[in-house]
Structures are given as C-alpha cells and as structure tokens.
Amino acid sequence: MKNYSIILLAAALSSCTSIRRHNEQRAACIGPDELKEDIDYAYLKLQKMHPQLYWYISKKDLDYKFDSLKQTIHQPLTPLQFYFKLQPVIADIREGHLALRIPRKKFTKSQIKALEHKKGMFSRFEYYIQDDHLFIVENKDSIENIKPGTEILAINNIPISEYIKKYRQLISSDGYNTTFQSYFLKDVFFNFYTAENGLTNTAFIETLYNGTKQTYTLHRESKSKNDMEKDKEQEKRTPEKKVNDYVAFSNSYNRNFKFLDKDSTTAYIKIKSFSSDYSEKFYRETFAKIKNAGSAYLIIDVRNNYGGSLHEINNLYSYLAPEPYVLIKPSQLVSRITPLKTNYFRKSTPFQYAFKSLAYPTYVFAQTFSTYKKDGKVYYKMKAAKPTKPNKNAFQGKVFVLINGGSFSASSIITAKLKYDQRATLVGEETGGANDGTVAGFYSYQKLPHSKINLPIGLLLVQPNINFLNTKRGVVPDVTITESMQDIINKKDPQLEWVKNKIAEEKSK
Numbered sequence: 154m155k156n157y158s159i160i161l162l163a164a165a166l167s168s169c170t171s172i173r174r175h176n177e178q179r180a181a182c183i184g185p186d187e188l189k190e191d192i193d194y195a196y197l198k199l200q201k202m203h204p205q206l207y208w209y210i211s212k213k214d215l216d217y218k219f220d221s222l223k224q225t226i227h228q229p230l231t232p233l234q235f236y237f238k239l240q241p242v243i244a245d246i247r248e249g250h251l252a253l254r255i256p257r258k259k260f261t262k263s264q265i266k267a268l269e270h271k272k273g274m275f276s277r278f279e280y281y282i283q284d285d286h287l288f289i290v291e292n293k294d295s296i297e298n299i300k301p302g303t304e305i306l307a308i309n310n311i312p313i314s315e316y317i318k319k320y321r322q323l324i325s326s327d328g329y330n331t332t333f334q335s336y337f338l339k340d341v342f343f344n345f346y347t348a349e350n351g352l353t354n355t356a357f358i359e360t361l362y363n364g365t366k367q368t369y370t371l372h373r374e375s376k377s378k379n380d381m382e383k384d385k386e387q388e389k390r391t392p393e394k395k396v397n398d399y400v401a402f403s404n405s406y407n408r409n410f411k412f413l414d415k416d417s418t419t420a421y422i423k424i425k426s427f428s429s430d431y432s433e434k435f436y437r438e439t440f441a442k443i444k445n446a447g448s449a450y451l452i453i454d455v456r457n458n459y460g461g462s463l464h465e466i467n468n469l470y471s472y473l474a475p476e477p478y479v480l481i482k483p484s485q486l487v488s489r490i491t492p493l494k495t496n497y498f499r500k501s502t503p504f505q506y507a508f509k510s511l512a513y514p515t516y517v518f519a520q521t522f523s524t525y526k527k528d529g530k531v532y533y534k535m536k537a538a539k540p541t542k543p544n545k546n547a548f549q550g551k552v553f554v555l556i557n558g559g560s561f562s563a564s565s566i567i568t569a570k571l572k573y574d575q576r577a578t579l580v581g582e583e584t585g586g587a588n589d590g591t592v593a594g595f596y597s598y599q600k601l602p603h604s605k606i607n608l609p610i611g612l613l614l615v616q617p618n619i620n621f622l623n624t625k626r627g628v629v630p631d632v633t634i635t636e637s638m639q640d641i642i643n644k645k646d647p648q649l650e651w652v653k654n655k656i657a658e659e660k661s662k
Contacts, residue, residue: 172259178605179256182229187603189223192239195608198599199246202494204485204614205592209247209328209625218242232256232604233348239606241322249327249561249586250593254607255348270381274356274373275346280339281638285314287342290641297369300362301642307359308346320345326585327565328625332558333585336457396431396438408432410439417446419656420548423454424469427461427563433468440472440546450656451548452649454555456581460562463594463615467537470567471544473552473576478618479540480570483532484594485614492520492533494597495612533594533613551659552577553652556630561586562593566617568628573619581634581648584627590616 183191196219199206207215222242230238233256240253260268272294279291289303305313320342326333354373359366376384390399398407407430409423420443443451467480486492497516498509509516523534554577556568565586571577594613601608634648 172261175259175605179232179258182231183235183603184229185226188226188230188235191235191601191604191606192219192223192226194601195239195243195599198597198608199610202487202491202597202610202612203248203251203592204487204612205248206246208592210245215246218245232606235604236606237319237323243608244323244325247325247328248592248611249325249333250591250611252323252325252609254609255344256604256606257348258351268352269384270376272374272376272380274353274371275343280342281641282317282335282339282342283638285317287313287317287339288638290638296371299360299369302638303360303362305358306361306366309350309357310359316342316346327561327587327591327627330558330583330585330587330627332583332627333561334558336557336559336585337459337561396435398426398428398430398432398435408435410435410442412446412448413452413653417448418660419450419452419653420446420448421452421454425458427458427465429462429465432462432465436469436472437546440544440548443548444546448548449550450553451550452553452555452652453577454649455560455564455568456555456557456648457559458561458564459559460564460566460586460593463535463537463563463566466563466567467541470570471541472547473571474541474543474547474574475549475576477540477542478574480537480618481535481566482590482616482618483527483538484535484616486524486531486533486612489521489524489526489531491531491597491612492523492595493517495595496598499598538618553655554579555581555648555652556584556628557582557636557648558585558627560584560628562591565628566590566615569619570617572628572631573617578632579628579630580632580652581630582636583629586627588624588626588628589619589621590614 196215206212219242222238225238236253236256243251243253277293277296278289278299279293281288281290287305289299289305290301292299292301307313308316317338321334321338323345324334324337324341326337352373356371357368358371359368361367387399393399397409399405400407405425407425407428409421411421413419413421420439422439463481470478470480497513498506501509525532525534552571554568554571556564556579560568560581561584565584565588568577568579568584569588569590572579592611592614594611594615596609596611599608599610600606632651634651636647639645640647
C-alpha cells in the first residue's frame, strides 16, 4: 500500500509539472524559422497520410497557399498566434474533419473543480449567426432579462463582427456547401473566444434589441446548493439515460423516440449524435414498438447531428432497408501501414501504457490483417462495406428525414444513401457534410515539432455506396424548407410541420 501511494504521488507531481510546462510553452514565442519548419512538417504529413488531400483544391493551389503563408512569417509568434495563421490554410483544403487543435491553456484538478462549482458565462445562452451578426435566441436562466432576438454587438468593446470574420476562416467544411459554417460557428464561437481571451469572471456586452442599445455585465456566478444537487442528479446513469444516451452537460438525450399522433400512425426519432453508446438496444426496442403499433410513417430527425459512429448508422439502415444492402464503398488508405500510425499509446497513463505495451503485438497483428490491396489501391476492412441483411423488424412504411447544415459526417453518409436508394424523402436544407463522402474513420495525431500544436489527420476515405454526383456539395433535400431565427425563438418548426401536413394530406386521401 505504501509503494502504491508513492506511485500515485509521483504521478500527481508529474501531472502538475506537465501542466505547468504546457502553459509556459503556450505563452512562449517561437522564432520565424521554427514556425516555417512547422508549416513544412504539417504539409508533409498531410501529403503522406491523407488519402484524398486534393479533392477540393489542386496541388498547385495548395502548394501556393502554404508557400504564401511562410512568406508572412517575419516575427516570433506564440502557438495561439501561429494557430490563427495556419488554420485558415488547413481550412482551405475543405475537409470538414481536418483541423488543427486550438492550443488551449491547461488546468490543474483543483482549478477544474473550482470551475465546476461555477456557472458558465456565455454557455447559458443559445445563439444564432447570420452573416456577421450574433444573436441570442434563448436565455436559459433569464440573465439580466435579456430577451431572445437580442443581437450582441460587442464584447468588452470589440465588435462581434471582427470575431466572426476571424473565426469563420478557421472552420473547415466538406467541399463547397454553404450551410455548415453558421451552424458550427454558433456552437464553437466561444471556444475560440475563450482560447484567445482566457476564462474571465466578467464580460461587458453591448446589445441591440428593437432598435435600442444596452450594455450588460455578465458574471461567472457560483452555483447554489440546489444547482450542485441538480448536477449530481443529472449525472446519475439510469437505464433510460443509458439507452437514450443522456448528456448531463446539455441536460438532453442524444436519442429520442415518440409517436406524433394518438393512433401511433407516425413515429418520430430524433438523433443528435451517432454516439453508438447503447444504440443497438435503443433501435431494437424502438423499432419493435413501431412494428407493434403498425405505424405507416416514420420521421428521422438528424438536424444538427455532427455525425459519429459508422457502426450505428449501418445498424439504423438495417431497420430501413427493404432488401440486403451495402452502406459504404470500400474505404481507401494511403498505405498498408497507415493503420499503425494512429497513436496507439496517445493519452495513456503510466498504468495504461504498461497494459497497452503487453497488448501491442496483438494490436499490430490485427491492424496488419485489416487491410488489403486491390487494383493497386489499399483498403481497410469495414463491416459497413459488406452486405447487410434487413432487420426482422425493419420498417416497411414511408420514411421522411429532416436535415440541415448541421447534419455532418455520418449524418450525410446515411442520408446520401437513403436518397440514392429512394428509401426516404429528405426535407430541410443542404447538409453540411458532403454527398459523396468524407475523410475520417480513425486519425493520426501529429504534433508540430516547435509550436506543439496537434494536427489530427483522418486516414480513411469513407463514401456511401452510391453513384457519385461530383457536385462537391452536401446532400440536397428533396424538399427545401428553411428555418428562420424567429422560428427558433417562437419554437416553431417549419420543416417538421411540412412533413406532418404532408402525412395528414396523404392520410385524408
């Protein structure tokens, strides 16, 4: 027991030292020559590992962008300053999964615990972005009685438009779709902001509502005893929370199911994320209920779903397919050794490292035999690329799928397949993820040698099993219905209402 305590103490001291070094390195300036080496390193790794680097940009144009960036590096920069210069070039590759990690400040366990006892400052609002404008559409705690529809003009006297223009350049999207950025930017805006300005306890915001300007002071308030008890209650994992994949942070479920009418004619499934956690049980129970109810219509809502598990969408498709199907085409890699570049020991504690070391030969063996070569190209064996039979409880009725610019990655894969197979009517907006696939699967985390910024590189080309459109855009809906900011504020859902009206019309006939 004494030796075990010594090991834990040593691990804790090592962790504190590591955090201090990280924060010191994050604040230090790096010379121009070293920054240029980081640029070359990033581009070289992309060329060696990314299976479709020049999908949306030519090699000539990308070479020029990297060379031009190096010409702008004349003075020492901190890693964060360097991030804001390099990431726009990475974003120009137009691969939505490809992005540098923001070099954030790290916190000790005691600092994290102190923050857990405080409420968020900006996270207590919901936002909407239109062009260079940022609006509040929900005030969860009625802070300062700020009304939904209020525009934030400035934070601490700096115009919001400056931040939006700066941050918009950092966001990668798949190809040339025009819908993804505003959805994603509203969710990550304050991630960029706090990385740049730090976690402060107060902020002054200038607002505009109904033509009247007003200034408010936001505070990072301490949580009450009731708040703390509520947090503990939310973190408890009940069977319902497991199956519906409860997220305590947002106090919501990743999966929801209900019938929209008294006679159970129309079933509705909302999926916020294909997280895979308990998904098989959720779909098994849900589609059994739908079958027992004899529902004729099914609405699947993947709006604002940024994607996730390929296994989950393949399983979901088995409940929708009328006959055997193949969800995706064979997934291409750069080389047969690519799967071994996935940073097997990444983020391992000393104990995990020791255990993983013992398992490493088995891991290498399994990954080596997971690839195969055909027609001069290398592919990775994926279950979703093999024929799959429909589930015994597969839905036989009419399917509608709700999509928007926040439907990305796996959401786009399954909707592109559903549309191609003519198995569903897609309603809403063009998806943020590409119609013809994306590069993701698993990643190699490359750390730039001098700035220490992480660059995760997707290693698999994942494409739905369809005839490609080559539009370099998202999945286009069969019926285009847009949602306005006022719809959100009034809690109206024109896309879902269109589908419900359509079903009512068909039922009346």
